[in-house]
Amino acid sequence: MELSKGLSKRLQVCLVAIITIIMVVVFMPVQSDAAEVAGSGNYKAGENIFTGRTRLANGGTPCISCHTAGAKIGALSGGSLGPNLTKVWETKFFLVDPNWINSSGSPVMGPIFTNRNILPEEVEHLKAFFSVVAQENVTPASTKKGPFVAGGIIGTIVMLVIFSIVWGGRFRSRNGGTVHEDLWRNYGGKGGKR
């Protein structure tokens, strides 16, 4: 490999060591204390922030728009665009951090939160919320596609029928056809298609 030719053996070892440490830090399961709430936040306040019942002070989008966490979040649970955050406190606790959320480096959340920063207090509440939610198991999203597809098809047909009833024949009833035909009628009925 071109790259390794240029690097001394010692440097390679160092790199491997650094990467290993990073990996360990990132993926090390965190042993959170079971019943205890992390940080100074409040679980209920955190839940409200997550679900958007409490608006973010700077107007950012509530977490639930893209994420879900735990099984008790709303009737339909949260969004599935972003990762499921049920276990975020165990796996990536360091990302629950205002600096990371607000940084422009994260490609999806960056554009949302760089202009509308989430506040450190709000993140404290979220930490409390996540630390409790992390005790639950991840509930996979419903995979029953059949009823959804069938419902979609039936809904589309119903919509089309309604459209056809509401808008069908509108053009024909408008002045009885094209302007040209109307001009002919107005002129005395000579010629024209009708």
Next chain:
Amino acid sequence: MDVRAQLSMSFSLDKCIGCHTCSVSCKNVWTTRQGAEYMWWNNVETKPGCGYPLAWEDQDRYKGGWELTSSGSLRLKLLKGPGKLRTLANIFFQPNLPTIDDYYEPFTFDYDNLFNAPAGDDQPTARPKSLLTGEFMDKIVLGPNWDDDFGGSPLYATNDPNLKGLSDSQKLCLTQFHKLFYFYFPRICNHCGNPGCVASCPSGAIYKRGEDGIVLIDQDTCRAWRFCVSACPYKKPYFNWNNGKSEKCIFCYPRLETGQANACAHACTGRIRYVGVILYDADRIEETAKQPDDRLVEAMRDLILDPNDPAVIAGARANGLEDNWILAAQESPQYNLFKKWRIALPHHPEFRTVPMNYYIPPLSPILHQAKGDQGGTYDPENMEFFTDVELMRIPTKFLANILSAGNESVVIEALKKQMAVRMYIRQQRVGDLGDAKVQSALREVGLSEQDAVDINRLLALATFNERFVIPETHRESKTTVDPRTMYEKRGSVGFGVKKKEFLGRSW
């Protein structure tokens, strides 16, 4: 007072020869694209006639423009009833849209066949071919200037919506060739002060530029709801079926920004067009649009501000107008024609969109009236050059229906002024009218001799730089354009589909 600048165009209808050079130069510059074949951002109509799209002036049919509600507020005719709810209910199918049959099916001819037909007994022909379907067409039933020079009359001429209120003998003139009258009417987008298209757009894609008053459709934001097509009483926004966006006359803004005249105005062989800056008071637009029909033209003149008034100049500076714009407004042919001399008139002010282009009503044929009231014919022996404007072949009521919401007095004023100027100049050149008669004609319409000289200069002799007083735009100082992206659309001037690199960028 909120002083804004507007680039505006005037048309001297007396000089329009109906050559369609304007339409063709506009077409060549802007609409020779697929999906735009049927669009004529500039078109020339024969009046009386039904125009393009057919009967566009009939707002009972198309529901364009504004109307006054019983409570005295303005409402789009299109949205009569529950307003936004009506927009929503009609969003997928509006009953008031013109169809392609009301414009015309764009066509070409199968020219290849003329050159490549195999030898045979018959002359090869070039059959018409639709530009929409690519199929051969049985026959062409409509075109953009189908009733040009009274072609197809009397069907089209008798259906002109502006004939309402004319006497039967005047209408009869349309069917008798020795009595008939017509004139040409070139049309572009009026770049209105109170545009119906802007107000109707559900996507908010249409805007009137603050710096020069040009009304544009943002091609990235347009979602083809086509409400602009319906709401515009002049039917100047068009739907491009190829890229699914609406387009309209852009007043050649890429040319005007660099101080060049519009393609149509530049090409005009009759030199009928004048382009200049007028200053108007944006605070009073709504009030102007709400005036009763007989006050509309006067109110629109009141809306235009005197560019030599120090208060107006201060207001213009405060609004960020550069000195070259103020200077251009002071030298503007538009201000003189519309406000100072009062010989130009707006097009269909009763649509209440406050149109910003003006028309000088036609005096011709000046020589003789047709003695229509006595049942007589055109009299070539008559040496009376200047007859009463009320007796001219083109009925003033007809002009008033087009240019002043039926108010004949402002049309007669404009015609009499032109007549007085012609008499003054004839007295200068030929001297057969007598000073007393000329002076009394000038006095009657309130023109000074200097005014007469100036009007004659502008209407008959003006050079390129007198007809087009167009200041360059200070693009660098206009906040609507990000300086980092000033040039990225150069060469594309706002048309085409949304480019991927523009998606999701914010500044």
